[in-house]
Amino acid sequence: MQNCRSGGFTLIELAVVLAILATVALLVFPRLPSTDATNLRGSARALAATIRYTGDKAITAKSAYRLRVNLTDNRLAVIKMVNGEESTDSDPFFSRQILADGINVEDMTIPRLGKITAGEVAVNFGPGGLEDFAVIHLKGSRDSHFTVTAYPQNGKVKVEEGYREAGP
DSSP: OOOOOOOSOOHHHHHHHHHHHHHHHHHHGGGSOOHHHHHHHHHHHHHHHHHHHHHHHHHHHTOEEEEEEETTTTEEEEEEEETTEEEOOOOGGGGSOOSOTTOEEEEEEETTTEEEOSSEEEEEEETTEEOSOEEEEEEOTTSOEEEEEEOTTTOOEEEEESOOOOOO
């Protein structure tokens, strides 16, 4: 008589493997960043990079630029100023989308204007770089925030998690 045992897994072995995988998933998935948090962080970094780049470009080109922030419809655009008139710059860096979908500019603080929560705000860059201290608060869909703070003295732009009030 031949012992005929076919290869494969028993039901108990499969149940143990599934239990282990479920436990690992329960431990790992809550620690993964959500896409909203990733989009918010990426938007804050993209805004900071845009402010730095615009300041550097204004200094090297000895030109004036303006970052237009529309808090009502959540649009940001960099405009070149030529003889007091706005014109578009052909730099492809300025044509990219700065904020990801679902990320909003909650408010801005510029000392000469105070705290702005609606309408359009212009952040000016002259031949010396950024002209005004600015704090921009970005908000994600889950009430999470990032704060982008731009300093005119040294061109430094700081990105911080959370809603931070900062002074010049």
